[in-house]
Amino acid sequence: MKKIILVILIFAFNFSFGQNKFNKSDAEKFQTTINTEYADSKTSPLMADDLKTFKSLDFYPVNAKYFVIAKLVKARNEKAFEMKTSTSRKPKYIKYATAFFTINGVSLKLNVYQDVELSKSDKNKDYLFLPFSDKTCGKESYIGGKYIDLKIPKGKTIAIDFNQSYNPYCAYNRKYSCPIVPLENDLNIEIKAGVKNFH
Structure with missing residues (x-):
């Protein structure tokens, strides 16, 4: 039986x-x-054989152009x-807002979501x-x-750092159940930032 886990790495990305x-x-x-997380057998999503030889994930060079301050337009009257997901699991989400921003002169937008169950806890509300996906997916980046990870901002903008984007656990081990990127969050440009494909 496949191990089904909601893959969210909140603790790692408070930065x-x-x-x-x-x-x-x-x-x-x-x-x-x-x-550090991936090198530790207690927290790593890697398969046993991969963990034995693991030294580091492959990252794109950190690049300031992939850090954006996006205009955040909150959604209204959205239903869960x-x-x-990559398995039969179907967690409930609700669209929280749409983020509008520009990279390399191209106007872009992405929807951001709230996990319905997760939002019920004080810690993760x-x-x-x-x-998201982009034109590097299936090539330099994970195909999926x-x-x-973000936090609800106080104002009408939100900082998005693509340098801190990471792969779903499914990129490393099929036992996990990972949300599939909605079609509306497929970007028609290359985002050369964050974690690369795992070889």
Whole structure:
């Protein structure tokens, strides 16, 4: 029987929460933290054979152009829906808002979501889930896209650091159940940032 786990790495990515300007050291801390987690047999999603030889994940070079301050337009009258996953599990999410931003002169937008069950806890009530895919997916990046962890901001903008994007656990081990990136969050550009494909 497949082990079914909701894949969210909130503890590892507090560096981006509340951030309002690019700081290279935040992205470097992210890389150190995720490498430490993956190297530890107690927290690693890697299969046993991969864990034996694991030294580091492969990252794109940290690049300030992939840190954006996006305009956040909160959704209205949205209903919870079942998000498809890599297994038969269908967790309920609700669209929280749409983030509008620009990279390389291209206007882009991504929907951000709240996990319905997760939002019921005081600890995670402000957590936002940003899954996305782009033109690097299936080539340099994981074919299934990547995730970014965010927190509900106080204002009408939100900082998104693609340098801190990471692969679903499914990229490393099929026993996990991972949300599939919604079609509306497929970007028609290359985002050369964050964790690369795992070889």
